[in-house]
Amino acid sequence: xxxxxxxxxxxxxxxxxxxxxxxxxxxxxxxxxxxxxxxxxxxxxxxxxxxxxxxxxxxxxxxxxxxxxxxxxxxxxxxxxxxxxxxxxxxxxxxxxxxxxxxxxxxxxxxxxxxxxxxxxxxxxxxxxxxxxxxxxxxxxxxxxxxxxxxxxxxxxxxxxxxxxxxxxxxxxxxxxxxxxxxxxxxxxxxxxxxxxxxxxxxxxxxxxxxxxxxxxxxxxxxxxxxxxxxxxxxxxxxxxxxxxxxxxxxxxxxxxxxxxxxxxxxxxxxxxxxxxxxxxxxxxxxx
Numbered sequence: 001x002x003x004x005x006x007x008x009x010x011x012x013x014x015x016x017x018x019x020x021x022x023x024x025x026x027x028x029x030x031x032x033x034x035x036x037x038x039x040x041x042x043x044x045x046x047x048x049x050x051x052x053x054x055x056x057x058x059x060x061x062x063x064x065x066x067x068x069x070x071x072x073x074x075x076x077x078x079x080x081x082x083x084x085x086x087x088x089x090x091x092x093x094x095x096x097x098x099x100x101x102x103x104x105x106x107x108x109x110x111x112x113x114x115x116x117x118x119x120x121x122x123x124x125x126x127x128x129x130x131x132x133x134x135x136x137x138x139x140x141x142x143x144x145x146x147x148x149x150x151x152x153x154x155x156x157x158x159x160x161x162x163x164x165x166x167x168x169x170x171x172x173x174x175x176x177x178x179x180x181x182x183x184x185x186x187x188x189x190x191x192x193x194x195x196x197x198x199x200x201x202x203x204x205x206x207x208x209x210x211x212x213x214x215x216x217x218x219x220x221x222x223x224x225x226x227x228x229x230x231x232x233x234x235x236x237x238x239x240x241x242x243x244x245x246x247x248x249x250x251x252x253x254x255x256x257x258x259x260x261x262x263x264x265x266x267x268x269x270x271x272x273x274x275x276x277x278x279x280x281x282x283x284x285x286x287x288x
Contacts, residue, residue: 003122005030006044010117017057018078023050045117046125046244054079055114055243058094061087062113065103072099107195109157111242113235120229121236127228128240138276140219143181144212145200146170150184155234155260155271160197164262167199174209175201183215185257198257220254220276224261227271234271241275251277 012029013021026049027034041049057079061069069075076087091099094112115121146167150160164182171180178201185196200215208214223245227237246253254276263269 003044003119006041006117006122007119009041013053013056014116017060018080020080021053044122044125046129046240046248052114054090055094055112056116058091059114061091061099062095062102062106062110063108065099066106066108069103072103075099111238113239114243115236115239120233124227124229124233124236125240128225128237128245131226131228133223133225133241133245133275135221135223135277138217138220138222141217142203143183143198143200143215143217144203144208145181145183145198145215146211147196147198147213150195150197155231155262163197164199167197171199171201174212178202182260182262183257184260215257218254218256220256220278221251222259222274223251223277224272224274231271241273246275246277251279252281254278 009026009030012026023034023038027037030037032040038049041052045052047055061075061079064075065072072087073084076084079087079090081087081090088098091102095102095106095110096112097106148163148167150163168180168182181200183198183200185198198213198215203214223241225237225241225245227233229236242253245251256276258276259274261272261274263271
């Protein structure tokens with residue numbers, strides 16, 4: 001199955017996303033047997049076709065909820081669920097909050113959002129299939145830093161960039177010769193509290209200076225991923241890191257901030273981020 005066929009299949013899925021599609025219909029569209037289509041799709045995308053279709057429907061439903069869609073039951077039926085309850089269970093498994101909670105406090109910048117499979121997305125996924133993240137053990141440490149809440153935008157948004165620049169300039173004034181680290185974390189409940197952006201440096205002796213937050217980081221394993229394409233592929237990048245690698249490799253997100261390695265505008269280094277991971281599920285962590 002060529003990439004062109006996969007692109008045509010993706011276009012067909014998007015046009016009829018809320019229709020009662022059957023795997024046999026999709027195989028016929030691709031001129032393949034059901035088994036051949038499922039095997040090729042899983043190889044190229046990293047997720048089974050049926051699971052991707054369900055996740056893509058839920059992702060589109062999440063977008064509609066953010067835009068103010070008033071009727072969760074109609075969304076449930078559009079997504080081919082037989083009841084409000086079944087839709088809520090599936091939605092909560094994917095986004096770690098109910099549809100009502102997501103409509104109130106969700107964000108389009110979500111790690112478990114299924115992207116549209118266009119040419120750029122398929123190229124990004126193919127690149128990641130050939131490159132595992134770098135895993136290393138990080139001992140416990142403490143940082144000093146400046147923190148600020150951020151809205152719905154991810155690392156590619158103007159709001160994020162403006163907040164980051166402000167914090168970096170302030171920390172540079174306080175510690176002009178020390179390297180800076182950029183971290184993003186969540187409060188215990190995303191439903192009521194925003195994501196936090198932190199620009200920090202290695203802590204010195206004694207208490208944190210006035211106006212700086214002390215950020216104790218626990219010892220844990222860390223996986224560092226590299227964005228292979230442009231910043232426009234961030235949703236696909238996060239989909240690979242969280243919904244594919246984290247899930248299929250048997251690791252779990254540790255309850256600690258992620259670290260963003262944002263390249264200087266004067267160099268061509270790629271965007272990377274470091275995800276704290278653990279071999280067993282965290283008893284208190286709710287993925288965002």
